[in-house]
Amino acid sequence: MGVAELSSSLKTDLSLSSKAIFQSNRFCDRRRCSFLQLSRTRSARVTCSIAPNEVEAAPVAAKTEEPKSKSECYGVFCLTYDLKAEEETTSWKKLINVAVSGAAGMISNHLLFKLASGEVFGPDQPIALKLLGSERSFQALEGVAMELEDSLFPLLREVVISIDPYEVFQDAEWALLIGAKPRGPGMERAGLLDINGQIFAEQGKALNAVASPNVKVIVVGNPCNTNALICLKNAPKISAKNFHALTRLDENRAKCQLALKAGVFYDKVSNMTIWGNHSTTQVPDFLNARINGLPVKEVIKDHRWLEEEFTEKVQKRGGVLIEKWGRSSAASTSVSIVDAIRSLITPTPEGDWFSSGVYSNGNPYGIAEDIVFSMPCRSKGDGDYELVKDVIFDDYLRKRIEKTEAELLAEKRCVAHLTGEGIAVCDLPEDTMLPGEM
Amino acid sequence: MGVAELSSSLKTDLSLSSKAIFQSNRFCDRRRCSFLQLSRTRSARVTCSIAPNEVEAAPVAAKTEEPKSKSECYGVFCLTYDLKAEEETTSWKKLINVAVSGAAGMISNHLLFKLASGEVFGPDQPIALKLLGSERSFQALEGVAMELEDSLFPLLREVVISIDPYEVFQDAEWALLIGAKPRGPGMERAGLLDINGQIFAEQGKALNAVASPNVKVIVVGNPCNTNALICLKNAPKISAKNFHALTRLDENRAKCQLALKAGVFYDKVSNMTIWGNHSTTQVPDFLNARINGLPVKEVIKDHRWLEEEFTEKVQKRGGVLIEKWGRSSAASTSVSIVDAIRSLITPTPEGDWFSSGVYSNGNPYGIAEDIVFSMPCRSKGDGDYELVKDVIFDDYLRKRIEKTEAELLAEKRCVAHLTGEGIAVCDLPEDTMLPGEM
Numbered sequence: 025m026g027v028a029e030l031s032s033s034l035k036t037d038l039s040l041s042s043k044a045i046f047q048s049n050r051f052c053d054r055r056r057c058s059f060l061q062l063s064r065t066r067s068a069r070v071t072c073s074i075a076p077n078e079v080e081a082a083p084v085a086a087k088t089e090e091p092k093s094k095s096e097c098y099g100v101f102c103l104t105y106d107l108k109a110e111e112e113t114t115s116w117k118k119l120i121n122v123a124v125s126g127a128a129g130m131i132s133n134h135l136l137f138k139l140a141s142g143e144v145f146g147p148d149q150p151i152a153l154k155l156l157g158s159e160r161s162f163q164a165l166e167g168v169a170m171e172l173e174d175s176l177f178p179l180l181r182e183v184v185i186s187i188d189p190y191e192v193f194q195d196a197e198w199a200l201l202i203g204a205k206p207r208g209p210g211m212e213r214a215g216l217l218d219i220n221g222q223i224f225a226e227q228g229k230a231l232n233a234v235a236s237p238n239v240k241v242i243v244v245g246n247p248c249n250t251n252a253l254i255c256l257k258n259a260p261k262i263s264a265k266n267f268h269a270l271t272r273l274d275e276n277r278a279k280c281q282l283a284l285k286a287g288v289f290y291d292k293v294s295n296m297t298i299w300g301n302h303s304t305t306q307v308p309d310f311l312n313a314r315i316n317g318l319p320v321k322e323v324i325k326d327h328r329w330l331e332e333e334f335t336e337k338v339q340k341r342g343g344v345l346i347e348k349w350g351r352s353s354a355a356s357t358s359v360s361i362v363d364a365i366r367s368l369i370t371p372t373p374e375g376d377w378f379s380s381g382v383y384s385n386g387n388p389y390g391i392a393e394d395i396v397f398s399m400p401c402r403s404k405g406d407g408d409y410e411l412v413k414d415v416i417f418d419d420y421l422r423k424r425i426e427k428t429e430a431e432l433l434a435e436k437r438c439v440a441h442l443t444g445e446g447i448a449v450c451d452l453p454e455d456t457m458l459p460g461e462m
Numbered sequence: 463m464g465v466a467e468l469s470s471s472l473k474t475d476l477s478l479s480s481k482a483i484f485q486s487n488r489f490c491d492r493r494r495c496s497f498l499q500l501s502r503t504r505s506a507r508v509t510c511s512i513a514p515n516e517v518e519a520a521p522v523a524a525k526t527e528e529p530k531s532k533s534e535c536y537g538v539f540c541l542t543y544d545l546k547a548e549e550e551t552t553s554w555k556k557l558i559n560v561a562v563s564g565a566a567g568m569i570s571n572h573l574l575f576k577l578a579s580g581e582v583f584g585p586d587q588p589i590a591l592k593l594l595g596s597e598r599s600f601q602a603l604e605g606v607a608m609e610l611e612d613s614l615f616p617l618l619r620e621v622v623i624s625i626d627p628y629e630v631f632q633d634a635e636w637a638l639l640i641g642a643k644p645r646g647p648g649m650e651r652a653g654l655l656d657i658n659g660q661i662f663a664e665q666g667k668a669l670n671a672v673a674s675p676n677v678k679v680i681v682v683g684n685p686c687n688t689n690a691l692i693c694l695k696n697a698p699k700i701s702a703k704n705f706h707a708l709t710r711l712d713e714n715r716a717k718c719q720l721a722l723k724a725g726v727f728y729d730k731v732s733n734m735t736i737w738g739n740h741s742t743t744q745v746p747d748f749l750n751a752r753i754n755g756l757p758v759k760e761v762i763k764d765h766r767w768l769e770e771e772f773t774e775k776v777q778k779r780g781g782v783l784i785e786k787w788g789r790s791s792a793a794s795t796s797v798s799i800v801d802a803i804r805s806l807i808t809p810t811p812e813g814d815w816f817s818s819g820v821y822s823n824g825n826p827y828g829i830a831e832d833i834v835f836s837m838p839c840r841s842k843g844d845g846d847y848e849l850v851k852d853v854i855f856d857d858y859l860r861k862r863i864e865k866t867e868a869e870l871l872a873e874k875r876c877v878a879h880l881t882g883e884g885i886a887v888c889d890l891p892e893d894t895m896l897p898g899e900m
Contacts, residue, residue, distance in 0.1 A: 100722050112729075128787075134572065137793050143581055167787025171794040173718050174711065174779065176728045176801075273612065280611050284538050290614045291550075341612065349566075349605025355575050356609040363614075 098169035101183040107150060112178075119150045119181060121236070123196040125227065126203025126245065127155035127185070128164035130351070134358035135200070140172055140180040144362050145369070152182035156192040156203065189230035196235040200361060201227060201255070204245025213457060214438055214450040217247055221442040224251040228258025237261060240407055242268045242364055244357070246461055248302050249381050249396040250435040256383060256396070257443035265408065269381025271298040271306065271398040272367075273353070273360035274338060278308035281337045282315060286323050292316050297400040297415070298379040300428025301435075303456035306398065307424045308338050312415045331420065342460025352460055371405040377412045378402075388413055391425065395432040431456060536607035539621040545588055550616075557588045557619060559674070561634040563665065564641025564683065565593035565623070566602035568789070572796035573638070578610055578618040582800050583807070590620035594630040594641065627668035634673040638799060639665060639693070642683025651895060652876055652888040655685055659880040662689040666696025675699060678845055680706045680802055682795070684899055686740050687819050688873040690834040694821060695881035703846065707819025709736040709744065709836040710805075711791070711798035712776060716746035719775045720753060724761050730754045735838040735853065736817040738866025739873075741894035744836065745862040746776050750853045769858065780898025790898055809843040815850045816840075826851055829863065833870040869894060 107113040122139055124132055132155075138144055139151060153172070157165040165185040172183055186192050193199060204220045211219075224243070231239060239262060243252040248269040256267040275298050283290040295314045299307035310330045315323040324330060345353045367378040381398040384391050388411060391397055400412040417425075431452075436443070438450040545551040560577055562570055570593075576582055577589060591610070595603040603623040610621055624630050631637060642658045649657075662681070669677060677700060681690040686707040694705040713736050721728040733752045737745035748768045753761040762768060783791050805816040819836040822829050826849060829835055838850040855863075869890075874881070876888040 100718060100728055103725065103727060105727060133793055134575070137572070137797065141581065141797075143579065163786045164788065167783050167789075170779070170783055170786070171791055173722075173728070174715050174791070174794040175797040176714050176717060177797075178729050181727075276614050277612050279614060280538060287541065289541060289543060289619075290538055290611070291616050341608070345605050345608055348601045348608070350602065351605075353609055353612070355571055356612040359575065359579075359613040359615075 096185060098166070098183045098185055099173050101169070101173070101181065105181050107181070113150070116148045116150050116179075119152055120145065120197045121152045121154060121195050122198045122200065123154040123156065123192045123235075124200045124202060125156040125189070125192070126201075128157045128161035128168055129202060130354035131202050131244065131357050131361070133168065134355050135202070135361055136168065136172065137175065138358065138362055140175065140177040142177070142179045144365055147179070150179050150181050152184070153180065154192040154194070154196060155183065155185045156189055157185065157187055158203075159187055162187060189227050190234055193227070193230045193233075193235045193239075196231070196239050198365070199227075199231060199235060199239055199241045200244065201241065201251070202244040202361075204251065207457070213247070213452050213455055216457075217250060217435060217438050217450075218442075218448075220245060220247065220251055221254045221439045224255045225258045225442045228255035231255070232259035232261050235259075235262065238263075238266065238407070240266050240268070240368065242270055242361065243381075244270045244361060246302070246457070247435065249300075249398070249432055250439055252381060252396040253383075253436060254439055254442045257445075264383040264385065267383060267396065268364065269302060269396050269398065270361060270364055271302050271379050271381050272364040273357050274298045274302065274306055274308065274398075275379040276356070276360050276363065277341045278313075278334075278338045281334060281341075282310065282313060282320060282324070285326070285329065285334070286315050286320075288315060294376045295400075296379065297377070298398045299421075299425050300398055301432050301456070302381065302398065302458070303428070303431065304339055304458060305424075305428035305431045305456050306335075306339070306458075307421065307428055308335055309415075309421060310334060311418055311421050312400070340459055342458055344460070346460040367401075368403050368407050368409060369405055370403075372402040376402075380409070382409070382411075387411055389415070389417075389425075392429055392433055395429070395436055397429070397432060534623060536604070536621045536623055537611050539607070539611070539619065543619050545619070551588070554586045554588050554617075557590055558583065558635045559590045559592060559633050560636045560638065561592040561594065561630045561673075562638045562640060563594040563627070563630070564639075566595045566599035566606055567640060568792035569640050569682065569795050569799070571606065572793050573640070573799055574606065574610065575613065576796065576800055578613065578615040580615070580617045582803055585617070588617050588619045590622070591618065592630040592632070592634060593621065593623045594627055595623065595625055596641075597625055600625060627665050628672055631665070631668045631671075631673045631677075634669070634677050636803070637665075637669060637673060637677055637679045638682065639679060639689070640682040640799075642689065645895070651685070651890050651893055654895075655688060655873060655876050655888075656880075656886075658683060658685065658689055659692045659877045662693045663696045663880045666693035669693070670697035670699050673697075673700065676701075676704065676845070678704050678706070678806060680708055680799065681819075682708045682799060684740070684895070685873065687738075687834040687836070687870055688877055690819060691821075691874060692877055692880045694834070695883075702821040702823065705821060705834065706802065707740060707834050707836065708799060708802055709740050709817050709819050710802040711795050712736045712740065712744055712746065712836075713817040714794070714798050714801065715779045716751075716772075716776045719772060719779075720748065720751060720758060720762070723764070723767065723772070724753050724758075726753060732814045733838075734817065735815070736836045737859075737863050738836055739870050739894070740819065740836070740896070741866070741869065742777055742896060743862075743866035743869045743894050744773075744777070744896075745859065745866055746773055747853075747859060748772060749856055749859050750838070778897055780896055782898070784898040805839075806841050806845050806847060807843055808841075810840040814840075818847070820847070820849075825849055827853070827855075827863075830867055830871055833867070833874055835867070835870060 107116050126132055155165055169183050169185055207216045252267045252269040256264045275296050279293040279296050280290050282293045293315050295312055297309040297312055299309055310320045313320045342353055377400040379398050380401050381396045384395050384397040385393045401409040402412055403409045434452050438448055440446050441448045545554050564570055593603055607621050607623055645654045690705045690707040694702045713734050717731040717734050718728050720731045731753050733750055735747040735750055748758045751758045780791055815838040817836050818839050819834045822833050822835040823831045839847040840850055841847045872890050876886055878884045878886045
């Protein structure tokens, strides 16, 4: 079921909505909800549900009007706050809206608490979390919102839960797109591209319609590069440069494997690029990476290991982890999302860079245009980035980059119907899903 | 199976050990491990396992000597670091050892990443994580260690995984005791007290033998008050004042419920005490709590709600959360553990206090001595605390405190065989496990 179908089917099921918020929305009475709507003219569709038996005030007229959607503020976060009115919060920055899809999943269960604690955006940045789930996960979303309440994070001032991306992305300054359909039994990568592509096309349209024009989008749901491409193609009002596909976990794992091989702590590894697709064709670049400031090949003399084993080590990490731990790597994935955000909002250390899957137009490496390709980036800390120019290539690196490039071009042909570029032709040669990912 | 049995049965199963660390310990060759042991004279039992096919050095003699235990440093954390030798780390504090039991569980899966990120102890406090698991969870522990590697936390300098508390608690400055046996079907609270009591008696003995004499212990595993009592009784060398039973999640939930009822943000609620046991007899104290600096009863006029509904709201939270979310509240529990630690290492704000289950000897409230009872505390931020004197009581509060006190005294009689006080007599009147807890 696509997101559009999900949300339309939901709109008929409102009895659940008023029942499900029984536990916590007891203070969303008519007066407060009206106030909320008045004060948030740009987000008028946000409605507050009412649990009548929990409220002392008179029965609420709003209840008889059928709300337009299932989006709702949650519990204590339905209050409005004047942060400029109080001594402790007057020096705080303006509230930012951070939208997260797949919000009831395990990666989000780590990430949301990091966002709310101030660990990501800093101790003076109040935050509104807009949580996107599915009909099936809606109760779990409420559970997440309850745990956020119970955590008493001072910076967390709004929580909205919804199954409608048009609600959740309203005025979003960050959109962290984690939710994606897992691959069912027997499903080919082409099938996965199609089913998730539809979700990301819909979400791109929603971002285009209601998000902040400068929204930064990080796509985590797989296949993330092509999902990001579909998303940006459906959001023409938003600069393509604002879309990222997460390859930071790959970068982190690559740094760790080089550190292990070299017998150094991982903070000694820098300039690590992941080139291309977040798939088994990805290229962890040991030619440009450095250890203690020296080229990797000068430190690790075992070049056979670099060429034949290193990449596999990085890629198999997720699979090994599932074997051992029985679950996918939600905690380290969420750490890598935090790293990716921080890399865009803090200046990149002198001489270093980070990897992100970004729109390839205008790249200086001769990589095909009009795909989302992981490349080395630097940021001034303003949310934007520039591509790094001083990287070197050799035949080995070039050949591998061409392979991942070819794959991304094939994936693109596979989703032409979702990017407005005609009829899809799917000729994906092999399954390149990373082990341990869904 | 008690911990003693667990660890002895494990010592016979060493083939698993060398196989299981295949993935990451490739740099623990003989030279490095020797160095590690030389440099850590107080922790000589820590051994590094070897994956011979991953190491370029000569076959390793240590492998043929049977190691004494299954404790091992993990992967990149087997290196030793001289933090004083490098510019970025020379101003850092001395490494602290933090031991965590139940380290492969869901609460730890949130908590460990918070500890490693610097969110708890600060950005200049390097940390060693000593992870205690069970034989059954050992592979999962490796998974946790792998994700910690992949997260590249600069402050995390050592990770040791083990099933032996004598290894894990070596020189521990903090011991966060999360692991406990869940209650099996049909098990009475008395049975749970006994089975977990044995674990905590063993862990108390281990702390007594090898931990830092000033170790701070926070018991999370249920029944946590009596587990903490058993633990401290088995650790006579450690001040009883250093043991805490976690009631911070209850405190946080109580604050949130008062905020919801009063229609204020949760940061306006202060002076919240949880009295007594972490069970349904616990007493969230609305007599002394304040909202915007005013007594709660002056702000919330619905005293019937305070007396008849508020406590149940707080206690049922965990159960409601399981219904909605399908899982217990690992994320907010780990946030509350962080809060509990921070409350001991940062000065308590003027006029406020926090709750912790602490040893009752010398309390100024007339509560029975020699039990672990949640009470209002203040700290200078030195890891220690003092009990708050200026609290008031009324008949309602007194009566409820007496009930939770009676329960803790009954629980104590129930575990007399584990505290060295003779023959246990179990007369627990009813099941007082909090909903949603195991």
